[in-house]
Amino acid sequence: MTTPNTGDTVTIDYVLKRTDGEVVGDTGQAGPQEIQLGNGQIFPQIEEALTGMNVGEEQSVAIPCDKAFGPRREEMVIDIPRANLPAEPAPQPGMAMQAQSPDGQPLTLYIVEVGDETVKADGNHPLAGEDITFDITLREIKQAA
Template identity: 75%
Template sequence: MTTPNNGDTVTIDYTLKRGDGEVVGSTQEVGPQQVQLGAGQTFPQIEQALTGMEVGENKVIAIDCANAFGPRNDQLVIDIPRANLPPEPAPQPGMALQAQQPDGTPMTLYVVEVGEEQIKADGNHPLAGEDITFDLTLRDIKQAA
């Protein structure tokens, strides 16, 4: 019976759900994912759960919003004049835009509303303010050298 340890690379399948049960992501769309334990590539709760799992085992891990993508911050919803955007592609709700914060740090904004003169964009992660649940299956373990 082998279980992964810190430094091992694991292959996982998962389904990510909002607190209300709505599926918002899955490896069915993108294929199994590899994660190196201890490298900070996923939530600490996921790493902790994987450390005790065996290949083929399934676990459901619930993560509250404070430990997932954090609470929503209404100050991150901003209006941007359309004149400040390139003409193509035309902004559409759901579109991701890349911007820079005043300190130069890159930031992703999501278009939430498109008007004639301006757009409304949201700098919150789409799952900010949400409790989330991972339905997780361990597929393989590649032990660290």
């Protein structure tokens, strides 16, 4: 059987889990994902696992937090005056909003708490500080021309 190489496009299904086994993402509704190997579209550990797999094969790939979404940084949790936010939609915990970091880069903030005067928002990725596991299934290989 053929295994994929850098430059090939693969189709995979995956289930993303926290260390405790809680599923936090998968290809369920969106369907299988196409990835071109070697383009940095996915974690290097997954690319490495895929290059040794055959179509139909399944594998679990554990990725420690420092190689995944990084450590959780408390300085990324900030209070924003409600007066600085648009009135609609009303802020709700879990809601994502776009902001700009001090160096001008786009930043996604997640509202974690809504008070009368301020909103607490977290700029950490929701999986920051967590080890994660991808259960991947290789569905198809399209070899590079």
